[in-house]
Amino acid sequence: MEHQTMTTQSEMGDDFTLTAHELFHQWFGDNVTCASWEDIWLNEGFASYAEYLYEQQYYDPRGWMNQAHSYAYRSLLGSVRVPDTTNVSRIFDHDLTYKKGASVIHMLRYLCHDDTRFFRVLRTYQQQFSGRTARTADLQQLFEAELGQPLDYFFNQWYRGNGYPIFTVRWNQVGRSLFLQVNEGATAGASPGFFRTEVDYQLTFQDGSTRLVRFNQTQAGQGFVAPVDNIVTDVAVDPNGWLLMYPGTVQHDNSLVLAARATGVPELTLFPNPCHDALTISGLASPATVEICDATGRAVLRQPVQAAQAEVATQALAPGLYLLRLLSPTGERVGQGKFVKQ
Numbered sequence: 492m493e494h495q496t497m498t499t500q501s502e503m504g505d506d507f508t509l510t511a512h513e514l515f516h517q518w519f520g521d522n523v524t525c526a527s528w529e530d531i532w533l534n535e536g537f538a539s540y541a542e543y544l545y546e547q548q549y550y551d552p553r554g555w556m557n558q559a560h561s562y563a564y565r566s567l568l569g570s571v572r573v574p575d576t577t578n579v580s581r582i583f584d585h586d587l588t589y590k591k592g593a594s595v596i597h598m599l600r601y602l603c604h605d606d607t608r609f610f611r612v613l614r615t616y617q618q619q620f621s622g623r624t625a626r627t628a629d630l631q632q633l634f635e636a637e638l639g640q641p642l643d644y645f646f647n648q649w650y651r652g653n654g655y656p657i658f659t660v661r662w663n664q665v666g667r668s669l670f671l672q673v674n675e676g677a678t679a680g681a682s683p684g685f686f687r688t689e690v691d692y693q694l695t696f697q698d699g700s701t702r703l704v705r706f707n708q709t710q711a712g713q714g715f716v717a718p719v720d721n722i723v724t725d726v727a728v729d730p731n732g733w734l735l736m737y738p739g740t741v742q743h744d745n746s747l748v749l750a751a752r753a754t755g756v757p758e759l760t761l762f763p764n765p766c767h768d769a770l771t772i773s774g775l776a777s778p779a780t781v782e783i784c785d786a787t788g789r790a791v792l793r794q795p796v797q798a799a800q801a802e803v804a805t806q807a808l809a810p811g812l813y814l815l816r817l818l819s820p821t822g823e824r825v826g827q828g829k830f831v832k833q
């Protein structure tokens with residue numbers, strides 16, 4: 492147990508995670524104390540995160556975090572915030588306050604993209620609230636100041652909210668483009684129903700090399716494209732275990748973006764790609780009809796064109812990958828291309 496200026500332990504054992512935990516309380520708990528039991532994670536989540544930092548310093552810490560995640564997943568409906576501050580066992584809930592709390596701190600570190608920034612916020616927090624109490628909102632403000640962006644969404648999802656996102660990923664490589672169609676769902680009863688987050692994907696290539704790409708999931712269904720110069724054999728979601736996310740599926744799907752597979756059909760020039768409200772197509776044979784299909788092959792838009800260059804309004808399309816075909820008046824495919832609507 493920690494006491495101001497002193498830690499007492501009944502046993503040491505052969506790992507020092509408990510020592511690290513109690514030692515961290517000299518700062519997170521004693522130097523700065525949570526102002527309400529509602530915010531006990533400011534003490535116990537951080538002290539638990541010290542166990543991870545200790546593992547990171549001397550071993551491979553991923554096992555610790557994986558285990559913390561699996562403890563958190565046992566509670567789909569509980570929040571890090573303690574809603575009932577008269578209930579001692581809820582305040583000191585092992586899965587939510589300690590393990591999910593530490594996991595949320597780990598996601599704040601991921602959000603920073605930079606350990607210098609992350610640890611600077613922790614130091615500022617210790618200096619600014621030294622000898623005093625703090626609320627979760629105080630910590631949020633310091634991260635917002637460091638990152639220059641509002642983080643209400645983050646704290647609503649991970650501190651007030653409950654449940655976890657589930658990622659269903661389909662991928663396909665066409666030439667030098669790797670397409671990802673990512674659909675994000677959530678565990679039953681999750682609040683909010685959608686968790687906004689950046690996600691790392693690890694691409695494994697034929698020669699055994701790997702590369703990380705990071706995409707920002709801002710909507711439930713989203714398509715992404717990564718340029719690649721080698722054959723992709725596997726895609727893994729969040730390979731380093733940064734995020735709380737309930738296990739989903741990853742699938743190589745040949746039907747995703749059927750385009751351009753040596754069909755001899757000319758490739759059209761489409762821009763901007765990715766597009767927002769409008770897509771310009773050049774190199775058109777006219778008169779013809781533009782047909783746009785979503786990643787499942789369903790036609791979602793048809794428009795006749797008369798000139799060599801035309802603009803198609805795309806604001807009504809859901810974000811994702813699309814295949815565009817140019818059809819002659821007799822229905823023959825005379826041009827094609829693929830694009831992403833953001």
Ligand SMILES: [Zn+2]
Pocket residue numbers: 512516534535538
């Ligand atoms: Zn503790």
